[in-house]
Amino acid sequence: MGTDRTSTSSRVFTPLDPHSRAETVVRRLTDAITFGLLTDDEQLPSEADLAAQFGVSRVTVREALVALRQQNLVETRRGRGGGSFVRAPATGTASPLRSRLAATSLPQLRDTADHYAAIAGTAARLAAQRADADDLVRIGEELHPRGRPLHRVERAFHLEVAAVAQSARLAHEEVAFAAELGTLLWAPIVPVSSKDPDPITEHQRIAAAIGAGDGDLARQLTEEHVARAVERLIDLHLTLVDP
Amino acid sequence: MGQTTARTTAPALADHVATIVEQAFATADGMRAEAEAVFAAGGPVASAALAPLRPHVLAALGGLVSGAGVITVPLADGLPGLEWWMGADPSRRTRLVLDLDPDSDTYVDLRRMPWFSVPLETGRRHVTGPYVDYVCAEEYTLTLTVPVRDGDTVTGIAGVDVTVGDLERVLRPAIRAVGATVALVNAQGRVIAGSTARHVTGSLIRDPQIRAALQEGTPQSLPGGVHVYPCGVLPLAVIITG
Structure with a gap:
């Protein structure tokens, strides 16, 4: 974990690809706030600067800030010294997750994930x-989230x-x-990107392959399910943690 | 060797299994009686009231019994009675602790555990497994449970664990003596122990005729020299193939 805030912040604010929209800005800032990279009461760059850094229009930035305000992650103050300020959640699970991700090197992360893909795939x-x-029937019962957070559904x-x-x-x-x-792998701070299938849908496909007695397919689907999640976590690691 | 010998030794193996498992059930039944005495004493029973069962539970451990105890539904204090211990070796005994917080990652929902829920729902004893017991000992296990009653109501279970590894070791000489391809299976056709790699522990016999025969509970002779011998009245059977 780097301590150089400028360098860390520059990663947070790296330009987005042109197809990204306000949601991506929201997600990236939410990640940064949840992980504590942007601290409580810290002033965000101006709308114009954010727009330039993310490579999006000012309208998109404004839209994102509205969403962040609604989530109480940002507050906007008017007048002299005004602007958008971070309102970090007082407590929660974000901090231990952040320190755990920081304590994990990318090679460790990759190796743990490879080991796990072998375990889950073979199972x-x-x-x-x-x-x-x-x-x-028992596997089928575990296809329903029943209000549990994703990491518990995955474990079960x-x-x-x-x-x-x-x-x-x-x-x-x-x-x-x-x-x-x-x-960490299934935490809400590692959101499922829109291009990936929903993890619960992936479970349904794995369960169907198990039900059909197709071991090779069940293994392949499980490995892909794990690989996609790991890819998301590594992306987040690269975004938020100094190499 | 061959069919003739196998047809006399295979029923003997089935009887041997029945004796061993019934003995383990008798151990569970002893704990059941002690637990029911607690409830019969009258008045509301709180979870701590099961603590006096501990000497009986510890005495049940040893030999093939690697886990033993009594677990109930939530009692007067809102907590389940839980006096379950593990470890056949007296120097390595651990008490089972269950995470009963539904919001916890390691929450154990007892209602989803067949060794708990089946006796509660049916009022009858139950053989669970062979199965991976990831709640207690993380072992491949058979769990034998009997209902514990408070008056007319089933309020919990008393039971014992026998690991598949220990059972296989004890049965190995009798399995060898059969001298044919033989497997000990549960009523679903899951192999507990076998004499060939094809019938390795944990594998499933999928032949529909054999699976149907396992549901009958009586000795069956099938085409192709296959014989099925139930282990007494237990949902277990010995299968020999020609």
């Missing part, structure tokens, strides 16, 4: 070979798949991964 392949009708689904694989070791690895990186 899915074996589950497809070994599932009976009751097992498929993949743990059930490992149990259906009849492997105590793979189940143990699932539990270990959930505690080590799962909370």
Whole structure:
């Protein structure tokens, strides 16, 4: 984690591709605030500067600031010394997640993710070979979020798949991964990008492959499911953490 | 060797399994009686009232029994009675602690655990597994549970864990003695122990005729020299193939 704020901030404000819209500005600023890279009461650059740095129009920036104000992440003060100021959430889970991401180097992150893809992928392949009708019902029950945050849905689904694989070791690895990186990998601060399928939809496809007894497909879909999430986390790491 | 020998030794293996598992069930039933005595004493029972069961639970451990205890629905204080211990070796005993906070990452929903929910719903004893017990010992296990009653109401379970590894070790000589391709399976056709790599522990027998025969609960002879011998009245059976 870098301590040089200018350098960190310059990453936060790197230009967006031309197709991005206000949502992307909102997301990037939300990430930065949630991770504490922009601290409470810090003044944001002017609308014109933000527009220039993100490579978007001032209208887009204004739209983004409205959304951030509605989420109480930014407040706008008028008059002399006025402008847009960060209102960082007082408490929450953001801080430990941020320090955990900062404590993880990119090579570590990649290696942990490779290990996990091997675990989860193999569990899915074996589950497809070994599932009976009751097992498929149990996996099916884990396809519903039931109001739980994503990282808990992920833990429960993949743990059930490992149990259906009849492997105590793979189940143990699932539990270990959930505690080590799962909370971060599936955290709301790593939002699912619009080009990726929804993780719950991915679970449904994996479950269907397991139900069809297609072990190779179940493994491939699981590996892709993990790879996409890891890609998002690495992107965020590159955006928010100094190399 | 061959079919003739196998047809006398395979039923013996099935009887052997039945004896071992019924013995484990008897251990669970002893804890059930102690737990029901707590409820029969009258008045509201709080979760702490199960603490006196501890010596009985610890005495149940050892040999094939690697986990044992009593777990109930939430009692008078809103908490489930939980006196479950693990570790056949007296020097390495640990008490089961369950995360019962629904908002926690490691929350355990007992209602989703067949070893708990089935006796509660049916009022009958239940063999769970072989399954990956990721709640208790992270072992590949059979869990044998019996209902615990407070008057007419089923209020919890008493049970024991037998790991599949320990059971396989104990049964190995009897499995070898059969001298044919043999597998011990549950009623769903899940292999607990087998004599060949094709019937490795945890694999599933998918042959529809064998699966149908497993549901009958009586000795069956099938085409192709396949014989199915139930282990007493348990949902377990020994299968030999020609």
